[in-house]
Amino acid sequence: xxxxxxxxxxxxxxxxxxxxxxxxxxxxxxxxxxxxxxxxxxxxxxxxxxxxxxxxxxxxxxxxxxxxxxxxxxxxxxxxxxxxxxxxxxxxxxxxxxxxxxxxxxxxxxxxxxxxxxxxxxxxxxxxxxxxxxxxxxxxxxxxxxxxxxxxxxxxxxxxxxxxxxxxxxxxxxxxxxxxxxxxxxxxxxxxxxxxxxxxxxxxxxxxxxxxxxxxxxxxxxxxxxxxxxxxxxxxxxxxxxxxxxxxxxxxxxxxxxxxxxxxxxxxxxxxxxxxxxxxxxxxxxxxxxxxxxxxxxxxxxxxxxxxxxxxxxxxxxxxxxxxxxxxxxxxxxxxxxxxxxxxxxxxxxxxxxxxxxxxxxxxxxxxxxxxxxxxxxxxxxxxxxxxxxxxxxxxxxxxxxxxxxxxxxxxxxxxxxxxxxxxxxxxxxxxxxxxxxxxxxxxxxxxxxxxxxxxxxxxxxxxxxxxxxxxxxxxxxxxxxx
Amino acid sequence: xxxxxxxxxxxxxxxxxxxxxxxxxxxxxxxxxxxxxxxxxxxxxxxxxxxxxxxxxxxxxxxxxxxxxxxxxxxxxxxxxxxxxxxxxxxxxxxxxxxxxxxxxxxxxxxxxxxxxxxxxxxxxxxxxxxxxxxxxxxxxxxxxxxxxxxxxxxxxxxxxxxxxxxxxxxxxxxxxxxxxxxxxxxxxxxxxxxxxxxxxxxxxxxxxxxxxxxxxxxxxxxxxxxxxxxxxxxxxxxxxxxxxxxxxxxxxxxxxxxxxxxxxxxxxxxxxxxxxxxxxxxxxxxxxxxxxxxxxxxxxxxxxxxxxxxxxxxxxxxxxxxxxxxxxxxxxxxxxxxxxxxxxxxxxxxxxxxxxxxxxxxxxxxxxxxxxxxxxxxxxxxxxxxxxxxxxxxxxxxxxxxxxxxxxxxxxxxxxxxxxxxxx
Numbered sequence: 060x061x062x063x064x065x066x067x068x069x070x071x072x073x074x075x076x077x078x079x080x081x082x083x084x085x086x087x088x089x090x091x092x093x094x095x096x097x098x099x100x101x102x103x104x105x106x107x108x109x110x111x112x113x114x115x116x117x118x119x120x121x122x123x124x125x126x127x128x129x130x131x132x133x134x135x136x137x138x139x140x141x142x143x144x145x146x147x148x149x150x151x152x153x154x155x156x157x158x159x160x161x162x163x164x165x166x167x168x169x170x171x172x173x174x175x176x177x178x179x180x181x182x183x184x185x186x187x188x189x190x191x192x193x194x195x196x197x198x199x200x201x202x203x204x205x206x207x208x209x210x211x212x213x214x215x216x217x218x219x220x221x222x223x224x225x226x227x228x229x230x231x232x233x234x235x236x237x238x239x240x241x242x243x244x245x246x247x248x249x250x251x252x253x254x255x256x257x258x259x260x261x262x263x264x265x266x267x268x269x270x271x272x273x274x275x276x277x278x279x280x281x282x283x284x285x286x287x288x289x290x291x292x293x294x295x296x297x298x299x300x301x302x303x304x305x306x307x308x309x310x311x312x313x314x315x316x317x318x319x320x321x322x323x324x325x326x327x328x329x330x331x332x333x334x335x336x337x338x339x340x341x342x343x344x345x346x347x348x349x350x351x352x353x354x355x356x357x358x359x360x361x362x363x364x365x366x367x368x369x370x371x372x373x374x375x376x377x378x379x380x381x382x383x384x385x386x387x388x389x390x391x392x393x394x395x396x397x398x399x400x401x402x403x404x405x406x407x408x409x410x411x412x413x414x415x416x417x418x419x420x421x422x423x424x425x426x427x428x429x430x431x432x433x434x435x436x437x438x439x440x441x442x443x444x445x446x447x448x449x450x451x452x453x454x455x456x457x458x459x460x461x462x463x464x465x466x467x468x469x470x471x472x473x474x475x476x477x478x479x480x481x482x483x484x485x486x487x488x489x490x491x492x493x494x495x496x497x498x499x500x501x502x503x504x505x506x507x508x509x510x511x512x513x514x515x516x517x518x519x520x521x522x523x524x525x526x527x528x529x530x531x532x533x534x535x536x537x538x539x540x541x542x
Numbered sequence: 543x544x545x546x547x548x549x550x551x552x553x554x555x556x557x558x559x560x561x562x563x564x565x566x567x568x569x570x571x572x573x574x575x576x577x578x579x580x581x582x583x584x585x586x587x588x589x590x591x592x593x594x595x596x597x598x599x600x601x602x603x604x605x606x607x608x609x610x611x612x613x614x615x616x617x618x619x620x621x622x623x624x625x626x627x628x629x630x631x632x633x634x635x636x637x638x639x640x641x642x643x644x645x646x647x648x649x650x651x652x653x654x655x656x657x658x659x660x661x662x663x664x665x666x667x668x669x670x671x672x673x674x675x676x677x678x679x680x681x682x683x684x685x686x687x688x689x690x691x692x693x694x695x696x697x698x699x700x701x702x703x704x705x706x707x708x709x710x711x712x713x714x715x716x717x718x719x720x721x722x723x724x725x726x727x728x729x730x731x732x733x734x735x736x737x738x739x740x741x742x743x744x745x746x747x748x749x750x751x752x753x754x755x756x757x758x759x760x761x762x763x764x765x766x767x768x769x770x771x772x773x774x775x776x777x778x779x780x781x782x783x784x785x786x787x788x789x790x791x792x793x794x795x796x797x798x799x800x801x802x803x804x805x806x807x808x809x810x811x812x813x814x815x816x817x818x819x820x821x822x823x824x825x826x827x828x829x830x831x832x833x834x835x836x837x838x839x840x841x842x843x844x845x846x847x848x849x850x851x852x853x854x855x856x857x858x859x860x861x862x863x864x865x866x867x868x869x870x871x872x873x874x875x876x877x878x879x880x881x882x883x884x885x886x887x888x889x890x891x892x893x894x895x896x897x898x899x900x901x902x903x904x905x906x907x908x909x910x911x912x913x914x915x916x917x918x919x920x921x922x923x924x925x926x927x928x929x930x931x932x933x934x935x936x937x938x939x940x941x942x943x944x945x946x947x948x949x950x951x952x953x954x955x956x957x958x959x960x961x962x963x964x965x966x967x
């Protein structure tokens with residue numbers, strides 16, 4: 060069978076001098092890595108290392124060395140060197156994550172995948188093979204000429220990488236109808252804690268499924284085979300405004316109960332709308348307590364229009380007003396606004412504590428109202444937005460450490476997490492547990508289940524060298540029954 | 543992001559810098575917008591990385607020498623500002639930081655001489671004109687010279703035109719609509735005198751008397767962006783003295799870099815007694831395309847003559863117009879107002895061409911890569927004409943498209959409008 064895979068790269072083979080650490084690296088690990096990988100793939104000066112200690116939510120420890128691998132073989136060599144030196148390893152993509160997943164909690168080695176950008180599209184099989192550093196959106200860009208797209212669309216898709224998406228099992232607005240990253244992975248390659256390479260498919264034990272969402276704690280994903288699908292022929296967009304968030308949640312429940320399956324069902328509350336309006340000036344309704352942004356799509360225009368009508372009726376019944384996007388450009392601008400919400404919150408306070416809870420749709424109105432009430436009572440700015448169709452909400456507590464007490468913020472975050480758990484929900488829909496929700500894991504999982512997760516971790520990373528300090532809380536006197 | 547920048551010790555410029563760092567939530571949305579990140583793919587060469595580095599130098603936990611190579615590679619194109627949902631004024635941060643840090647930089651005598659030379663020659667049209675003429679004779683020997691000398695020679699056009707005197711006042715033609723002041727710019731007076739001539743003709747045709755105030759000088763952007771803050775302050779104050787905003791309907795510039803510089807005056811003077819004066823001045827500053835588009839919207843722009851044949855005009859966004867000043871629609875609307883013109887977009891249009899003020903001379907390799915990429919992207923649109931609104935882009939795009947074998951004319955937007963008025967398109 061002959062095919063000519065289309066190759067694209069985000070980082071072209073630049074002939075410009077790659078940054079290199081001048082002189083002799085000042086620690087044995089960096090020196091050894093430089094010896095085996097050469098100077099252009101290893102960063103060891105302080106200014107270089109400082110830049111690899113954060114993601115989009117927090118700062119951690121400055122690594123001893125950073126490796127920018129260009130192939131799986133480079134990853135293997137880096138892992139072996141780190142193992143020999145006895146230091147932990149943290150994988151990192153674009154570090155746009157919001158749970159601390161790529162943040163080093165101990166000094167060690169950071170592996171930054173941003174230069175592993177090989178991408179091949181196989182239209183005959185509706186597949187793409189992407190290295191970990193490929194930017195999410197570029198998969199769709201490469202697939203489009205073949206009449207295909209890669210549906211997972213996290214808000215950060217212009218920035219984030221496939222490796223990071225797999226590590227956190229990222230979602231995105233399309234998740235309601237099309238699913239999340241894990242639903243599009245046919246196979247993946249990873250390097251384990253010993254530096255061995257494994258190629259996994261989804262049959263037998265679904266080890267690939269285990270690696271997806273494991274936040275770099277079980278192995279380092281180097282490549283993945285992704286499923287592509289043809290885009291829908293028609294998409295229709297609407298924006299509904301409500302007096303308060305509860306009404307918005309009611310509209311969602313009604314629309315879904317009426318049989319609508321929109322492609323995207325997203326909401327943002329008043330503070331979010333105002334923050335993105337400050338950025339983009341699109342004429343969003345600043346006075347609305349909440350807005351709902353909806354796409355209906357499909358290959359049959361009548362059905363798409365009918366679904367939109369269903370959603371519109373549900374919104375009006377819940378007390379909302381509806382505006383249709385007249386053009387593709389207007390729809391695109393609305394979605395740009397939605398994707399900008401999270402960072403735009405920086406206009407309100409410099410720091411935030413973000414949550415990623417998922418609750419059953421039946422309790423959505425109660426949950427958003429409870430969180431609203433908690434926020435109002437706390438005196439801290441609390442905003443809510445997210446993939447409300449999936450019941451995946453992002454309550455964000457905004458604060459300035461110079462004005463507001465981090466303890467109060469943490470206490471409120473805990474209270475919000477408990478609201479989700481009390482209503483039969485979970486802590487993380489798409490951003491991962493990382494460090495941010497780790498303190499609440501004991502309340503989210505019973506000790507037997509937590510024990511099972513520890514067994515998995517021990518099986519794949521017995522020495523605990525991969526991304527320590529994430530997901531699983533430190534072991535206390537947890538006893539769990541071995542059968 | 544959280545920081546411990548000692549603002550009181552740093553003074554008003556420290557306030558500017560701390561405010562920018564405060565606003566950044568390190569989300570990474572700026573990464574794909576950044577040309578150096580696109581080329582190098584590492585965090586230190588991204589806007590987010592640079593903000594962290596600047597923060598830590600300001601906090602005193604990182605040495606300036608350690609951070610400098612990455613900060614020096616920043617083009618100052620501000621594509622990250624467009625991409626930033628949090629509203630981080632990155633341009634203000636890097637400019638203020640360069641001014642604050644320059645006295646503490648260790649530079650070789652050769653480096654110092656080169657920088658001093660640039661700042662002496664560039665802002666002085668007469669000196670620049672002589673230098674350009676000398677350079678023309680050296681052009682054939684360019685391949686034999688070191689890169690530092692080769693870069694500026696590569697950018698020189700084949701023929702450096704003669705300087706033209708600039709009338710201090712150009713009277714309005716026809717019905718007089720008002721009076722505007724014009725900043726004549728520096729290098730472009732020597733390299734491309736038709737930019738200004740066309741600007742004066744187009745404004746006069748639309749009923750505006752154009753004054754080029756006596757005593758004006760360089761806008762100061764080159765000094766400001768290379769960290770020569772004292773020199774920049776001198777130039778800023780010289781211009782504030784030369785232009786009285788109350789005397790004019792608008793203060794116009796036809797160079798994106800200069801216009802952005804003029805609009806930055808309040809930031810440069812933040813916390814100083816003449817900040818108020820700078821605000822009044824900056825409120826009147828417009829790019830020529832903004833001003834003319836305002837007339838177009840009001841239905842007051844003199845109509846253009848149609849082109850002799852359908853023309854594809856590829857419009858190149860100058861970073862200092864699109865990103866720094868947010869002027870994108872105006873030049874496109876004006877070009878589209880010419881009957882027979884189709885405006886087409888450049889793939890990767892948001893990516894800087896690599897000229898970026900003095901960047902071409904400071905970082906020749908990266909500038910060259912970006913220039914090659916920009917020219918390839920522009921030529922992929924098979925244009926009849928290439929239009930842009932900045933002298934730096936003009937020379938960079940011109941030299942790179944010619945190097946790729948293209949003979950397509952590269953013009954300033956206002957030159958295209960001028961030709962349309964004369965019926966010569």
